[in-house]
Amino acid sequence: MDTSGQLAAHFFREHSGRMVASLARVYGMTHLDTILDAVQDTFETAVTNWRYHGPPDHPRAWLSQVARNKLINALKRQARHSHATEAEAPLLALSTTDPDPVLADEAPTDGQIQLLVACCHPVLSERDRILITLHILCGFGVPELANALQLNQEAVKKALQRCKALLRQKSPKLGQYSLAAAAQQLPTVCTILYLLFNEGYKATRNSKGIDFDLCYEALRLAKLVRPVATPEAEVDALLALMFFGVARFPARLAAYGDWIPLEEQDRSLWNTALIAEGFHYLDQAKRSGYAGRYYLEALIASLHCAAPHFAATDWKTIHDLYQLLENIEPASTLIRLNRLIAQSYAQGPLPVITELATFTVDGSPGAAFLLAATKGHVYQRAGHAAQARAAYEEALHLAQNPLDSQLIRKRMEATIL
Amino acid sequence: MKEFLMLIREDANYGELSAEEMQACIEKHYRWVETLREKGQFKEAQPLEAGGAHIRGKQRIVSDGPFLEGKECVSGYYILLAESLEEAIEIAKGNPDLDWDRAVEVREIMPMED
Numbered sequence: 283m284d285t286s287g288q289l290a291a292h293f294f295r296e297h298s299g300r301m302v303a304s305l306a307r308v309y310g311m312t313h314l315d316t317i318l319d320a321v322q323d324t325f326e327t328a329v330t331n332w333r334y335h336g337p338p339d340h341p342r343a344w345l346s347q348v349a350r351n352k353l354i355n356a357l358k359r360q361a362r363h364s365h366a367t368e369a370e371a372p373l374l375a376l377s378t379t380d381p382d383p384v385l386a387d388e389a390p391t392d393g394q395i396q397l398l399v400a401c402c403h404p405v406l407s408e409r410d411r412i413l414i415t416l417h418i419l420c421g422f423g424v425p426e427l428a429n430a431l432q433l434n435q436e437a438v439k440k441a442l443q444r445c446k447a448l449l450r451q452k453s454p455k456l457g458q459y460s461l462a463a464a465a466q467q468l469p470t471v472c473t474i475l476y477l478l479f480n481e482g483y484k485a486t487r488n489s490k491g492i493d494f495d496l497c498y499e500a501l502r503l504a505k506l507v508r509p510v511a512t513p514e515a516e517v518d519a520l521l522a523l524m525f526f527g528v529a530r531f532p533a534r535l536a537a538y539g540d541w542i543p544l545e546e547q548d549r550s551l552w553n554t555a556l557i558a559e560g561f562h563y564l565d566q567a568k569r570s571g572y573a574g575r576y577y578l579e580a581l582i583a584s585l586h587c588a589a590p591h592f593a594a595t596d597w598k599t600i601h602d603l604y605q606l607l608e609n610i611e612p613a614s615t616l617i618r619l620n621r622l623i624a625q626s627y628a629q630g631p632l633p634v635i636t637e638l639a640t641f642t643v644d645g646s647p648g649a650a651f652l653l654a655a656t657k658g659h660v661y662q663r664a665g666h667a668a669q670a671r672a673a674y675e676e677a678l679h680l681a682q683n684p685l686d687s688q689l690i691r692k693r694m695e696a697t698i699l
Numbered sequence: 700m701k702e703f704l705m706l707i708r709e710d711a712n713y714g715e716l717s718a719e720e721m722q723a724c725i726e727k728h729y730r731w732v733e734t735l736r737e738k739g740q741f742k743e744a745q746p747l748e749a750g751g752a753h754i755r756g757k758q759r760i761v762s763d764g765p766f767l768e769g770k771e772c773v774s775g776y777y778i779l780l781a782e783s784l785e786e787a788i789e790i791a792k793g794n795p796d797l798d799w800d801r802a803v804e805v806r807e808i809m810p811m812e813d
Contacts, residue, residue, distance in 0.1 A: 289726065294718035329721045333728040333796075334746045334775055423717035495719075 289337055294325055296502065297342060298421030301349050303393035307456045309353065311400065314446055316360065318418070320353035327352075392461055394419065395507055399464045400453040402471045406445055411474045412481065413438065414445035420499045430496055431481065461510050468507055468515035475500045476576070479524050497528055518567035519576035525560035526583035529553040545592045557587045578607045597628035615649040619656050631664040651680035655690060662697050670697050702742065702808040703787040705777040705794070709801035716799075727795035735779070740790055742778035749774075771802065778808070 290296075298321055305317045324345055328337075338344045401415045413431065416422040424442070428435045482496030501524050504517055511517040530552050564584055567577050582603050589595040604621035611617055618641070626634045638657050643649040658673035674694045681687040716724070735741035749772075753762045777794075781787040784807055791805045 288729075289722060292719065292722075294722040298718045325718055325721050326716075329716070329724055330746050330774065332725045334744045336729045336732075337725065421718035426717045426719070 289341060292498070293341070294328075295421040295499075297345055298325070299394055299397070299419035301346060302418055303397040303456075304346070305349065305353055306397060307393045309357070310455060311453050312450055313353075313357065314450055316356050317353060320356055321349050323352050324349040391506060391509075393456065395461065395464050395510060396456040398471055398503060398507065399467045400449055400456060401445075402467065402474045403449070403452050404470060405448055405452055408474065408477060410441055410445050412478050413441050414449070415474060415478065415503070416496075416499065417442055417445075419503065426495075430493055465510045465512055465515075468511045468517070471507060472504070472511075472515050472517060472520055472576070475504050476520060476523075478503075479527070483527055494531070497524065500524060501528070513570040513572035514574070516567065516570075516572065516574045516576040518563045518570060519574070519580045522560045522563035522567055522580035523576055523583055525556050525563060526580065526587050529556035529560060529587065544586065547592075549589075549591060552587065560584065560587065575607065575610050578603050578610070595627065597624050600624040601628045615643050615646070616652065619649075619652055622660075623656060626660050626663070631660045634660060635664060635666075647680055648682055651677055651682060651686060654680055655686075655693075658690070658693060658697075662693065667697055700780050700782065701787075701810065703779040703781055703784070703791075704806045704808055705779055705787075705791050706773050706804040706806075707775045707777075707794075707796055707801060708771045708804065709774050709796065709799075710771055724795065724799060727798070731793060731795055734793075735790065740780050742780055744775065744777040746775040747773060774801075779805070 301321050301324070302317055305320070306314060309317065327348055328341075328345060332338070398415065398419055401418055402411050406414065409431070413427055416427060416430070422430070424435050424438050427433070427438045427442075431438075433441075479497050479500035482493040482498075482500065501521070504521050504524065507515070508517045508521070530547070560580070561584065564580050567580065582600050585596050585600055585603075601621060601624035604617060604624050607617045608614070608621055622634045622638060622641075638653075638660060641653060643653050654673050654677035658670050658677055661667075661670035661673055671694065674690050674697065677690045678687060678694075681690060732741060732744065750763075754760065755762075779787055779790050781790055784805070787805050787807070791803050794803050796803060
């Protein structure tokens with residue numbers, strides 16, 4: 283803490299994951315619920331106290347000490363109620379005045395990586411993995427989770443219960459994930475971080491458009507696992523992709539935006555420092571010699587970031603990169619649509635109209651919206667006003683949020699003129 | 700300059716507050732107290748432990764908390780410095796606790812007669 287009495291931004295949220303990880307490492311995942319309660323209780327004590335006196339000189343140490351004492355007392359209470367097994371006896375014999383294993387935990391980062399790997403266990407659904415990661419590693423409470431992932435609070439509570447039960451069962455000891463073993467799991471973890479970032483970025487939830495908190499946490503966790511990741515996890519490429527994404531946040535918001543109005547974005551609003559950060563990680567990814575999905579996506583994002591204005595975009599290369607991506611992920615509607623958009627700029631709208639006309643998407647309303655919006659845009663640029671209007675009408679019905687509707691209406695007005 | 704006691708009354712249940720909100724609560728208070736200090740309107744403040752006892756009457760009947768019939772209880776106090784009750788009320792209105800729907804009570808501390 284500095285002398286101004288200010289805590290670092292998101293200090294509680296980040297320290298929450300760190301404390302849970304350290305405590306779970308020492309006392310075991312079987313006590314996960316008690317650990318989470320003790321950590322929550324610790325923050326409540328901090329609010330009661332620090333509100334009056336300001337944070338202590340060493341807030342980390344203060345929180346760790348209080349959390350550990352609360353946990354030991356809770357475990358002792360539980361042991362009195364249900365006879366403690368012999369295996370647990372040595373832990374309970376710890377007095378609250380003994381040296382603190384949490385403070386003494388010299389590798390809090392390792393603990394967090396192991397906990398993150400446990401939270402991304404393949405036995406959980408992708409949605410559940412995102413939920414439990416945000417809850418346990420990022421200190422998101424039930425109302426925040428419900429808001430971020432557009433679920434009702436009861437559904438979130440039930441999902442968390444289910445996840446915690448599975449975690450206790452599947453990962454009783456965090457130590458089972460040696461760092462080498464954890465590193466093997468990182469490609470799966472990175473998929474979850476990628477999805478988490480997109481949850482924040484795709485903006486289907488609220489009128490403010492982008493949920494910065496989700497993107498911020500995805501970035502933080504990606505940086506956390508970076509030191510132990512193997513090239514196959516593509517962490518550097520993922521970080522590059524995320525930085526290129528957040529660099530363009532301000533312009534996207536100003537332009538009511540998603541990927542179509544890239545054309546309209548005021549590029550002077552792009553954050554050049556974050557773009558530089560993106561290029562740094564892209565360079566690191568290049569050195570790793572492994573070019574997977576995230577690397578290709580990061581390269582595409584870098585080309586957009588490198589173009590001084592929309593007309594200067596290197597659509598030919600972007601189109602080729604999307605084709606490579608399509609080979610890796612042939613089933614992805616989003617990649618195919620993006621390839622078609624790139625093609626429509628590289629070769630003109632006419633060559634892609636035939637393919638768009640026969641393009642159908644299954645189920646997902648989000649994908650159906652993007653397809654209709656893309657059709658409208660391509661028809662519009664080809665001068666087919668009637669078809670453009672019909673496609674935009676369809677898109678309006680499928681719009682997922684106010685920003686989407688607003689964007690389509692603007693485009694429809696442009697079609698009339 | 701007169702002294703005023705400001706009692707904070709709240710439902711001592713933060714269960715619905717997230718880590719981020721709790722941090723925001725601390726920071727708002729810290730900044731607020733700093734501005735009071737700068738203006739010379741702050742004397743002291745202390746939180747109160749949740750536990751305690753209630754002792755009543757000649758029989759000295761002791762009972763544990765909670766201390767109020769309702770769910771709210773006094774969670775802490777401030778001693779404010781102001782020229783008048785009106786000014787003390789204006790100061791108290793700035794207490795960030797009110798943003799979390801807590802209640803504050805402001806009372807002048809009766810000065811000792813010379």
